[in-house]
Amino acid sequence: MxxxxxxxxxxxxxxxxxxxxxxxxxxxxxxxxxxxxxxQPGTTAPALPGTPAxxxxxxxxxxxxxxxxxxxxxxxxxxxxxxxxxxxxxxxxxxxxxxxxxxxxxxxxxxxxxxxxxxxxxxxxxxxxxxxxxxxxxxxxxxxxxxxxxxxxxxxxxxxxxxxxxxxxxxxxxxxxxxxxxxxxxxxxxxxxxxxxxxxxxxxxxxxxxxxxxxxxxxxxxxxxxxxxxxxxxxxxxxxxGKLGSVSRTPSAPGEQAIAYAFAQLGKPYVWGATGPDSFDCSGLTSQAWAHAGRAIPRTSQEQWADLPKVPLDLLRPGDLIVYFPGATHVALYIGDGLVVQAPRPGGVVKVSPIAANPVLGAVRPDATSPSVDTYRLPGIPADARRPTPLGAPADAAKGR
Structure with missing residues (x-):
């Protein structure tokens, strides 16, 4: 997205x-x-050599x-x-x-x-x-x-x-x-x-x-x-x-596991409706990340927004889910420092993006009752994990990248 x-x-x-x-x-x-x-199909012939395009x-x-x-x-x-x-x-x-x-x-x-x-x-x-x-x-x-x-x-x-x-x-x-x-x-x-x-x-x-x-x-x-x-x-x-607050928070133990899973998927292609292990859509990635952390959550972004506990943006901690657009049609995993891991759109791959890469609707916490760990360090981000997603690329263009 x-x-x-x-x-x-x-x-x-x-x-x-x-x-x-x-x-x-x-x-x-x-x-x-x-x-x-x-x-519409093209209706204009190519410009002749030497003529203005x-x-x-x-x-x-x-x-x-x-x-x-x-x-x-x-x-x-x-x-x-x-x-x-x-x-x-x-x-x-x-x-x-x-x-x-x-x-x-x-x-x-x-x-x-x-x-x-x-x-x-x-x-x-x-x-x-x-x-x-x-x-x-x-x-x-x-x-x-x-x-x-x-x-x-x-x-x-x-x-x-x-x-x-x-x-x-x-x-x-x-x-x-x-x-x-x-x-x-x-x-x-x-x-x-x-x-x-x-x-x-x-x-x-x-x-x-x-x-x-x-x-x-x-x-x-x-x-x-x-x-x-x-x-x-x-x-x-x-x-x-200042909506994100000024205090850096640490994830829960399950949240840290969800982040580790998401990082392991970096570079895998976005595919409509995919839930892994070789490709993902946005909610397929977040649901699988938390499933591998031992917490089953709903499959789609709308269900995740509707069913999981809401959390204010100024109380975000890594592992929370960021939900986007008024219809809750996109979701990403917050990793701290104003960044998320997301499966963005067709032609793209799982990547690290700014939290505001899409219009933020709000945030939810899959493990609201779990305590935060004492310390947390943002995992190292590969150089190509923040590369812009190609525009207009067909859905299978990211395969093999």
Whole structure:
């Protein structure tokens, strides 16, 4: 995920309304060749040798960056919603399977009960009572034969009641199975729709990524610098505001383990919906970091924000989770010194970023009752772990890096 430049909210609303149209270039003010608009095929032939190239204005690059960031946000929102529903789908599938297994067992018990009741009835009809031979067959210990016979006599006397109870159990489980299947179908339909929504956003994102890919090296450098300037400015303002407090805190023992796990994942690619071990999305990284610290937390960023205890920013300690955007659609692991480890966006890798790399919503603490350790030293950060995330790179571009 990325930090939006100033004016992002207003620009995002404008750009969101242009989902199916081109991002139009403003009048030329800088010496960059203009790429085709993001959502339309190129309509202008390449400039002939010796003729002036069409120019790209800074406004065009700003619009392109805003469009790209808006779609990154929408794609992550759609993916997080789908991931949450997919988790519910898996749980509902497990419940449905359990009920169906119970129903199968109940039907087997009903069949066996009917067979046994019939056998007892036939034996009693033939001999008027349970024969000694029958007793021996039903008991490994002849000394217990009389006790078994007594049980069979009672079963024979209540065979109609027994079969009735078994049939009632089968009926109840049949109803539960039908209800479970209905719930499963509803969740599956929702997951299918959300997967379609996610894929639709990804298709739009792919179109903008192609426009970014058509930029020259100088244009890409300016676009990246524009994004980085927004991040640096936001970090400077956050630190100057005093919202992070002036006291450096230490993590809990589990928090330190979560940080160690996150550092071990540096350089692994961002992949939609991934939870490791070879790739991650944002909440896949944070949930796995805390799982490896012995604390299970919800899978998605929205659930982490909703379910975990909130903590004020001025009381942050390493190991806390920083949640971003009004919809809680991105999350990162705080490591101290105003830094986080995050899985940023498609084309990127797990990296160390300023805490203000995205608009901060708040923070949560997975282990609110755990005491802090006495001392803590921020792990050494590899030189390439803070490298800017490429803009417009397809989701698999980071693989192998």
């Amino acid at each position: 990325v930090r939006r430049p100033r004016g992002w909210g207003r620009a995002a609303l404008v750009c969101a309304g242009l989902a199916g149209s081109a991002v139009l270039a403003a009048p030329a003010t800088s010496a960059f060749a203009a790429p085709s608009p993001p959502d 069409t120019l790209v204005s800074p406004d065009y690059l700003t619009s392109l960056l805003t469009r790209l960031q808006t779609l990154y946000l929408q794609a992550e929102q759609a993916t997080e919603r789908y991931d949450a529903t997919k988790e519910k789908l898996d749980k509902q599938q497990a419940r449905t399977d359990a009920v169906n297994k119970q129903l199968t067992d109940e039907r087997a018990a009903l069949s066996a009960g009917q067979d046994l009741a019939g056998a007892i009835a036939r034996q009693q009809y033939q001999g008027g009572s349970v024969s000694p031979y029958m007793r021996l067959l039903l008991s490994e210990d002849p000394a217990e034969a009389m006790a078994v016979a007594h049980v069979l006599q009672e079963a024979a006397g209540n065979q109609a009641s027994l079969v009735k109870q078994l049939r009632a159990g089968e009926k109840r489980l049949t109803e539960l199975s039908a209800q479970a299947q209905t719930s499963l179908d509803q969740v599956r339909n929702l997951a299918d729709q959300q997967r379609k929504d996610r894929d639709d956003v990804k298709a739009k994102l792919s179109a903008v990524e192609k426009a970014v890919a058509s930029l020259t090296g100088a244009q890409l450098a300016e676009l990246s610098a524009l994004e980085q300037h927004g991040i640096d400015q936001a970090q400077k303002e956050l630190l100057a505001s």
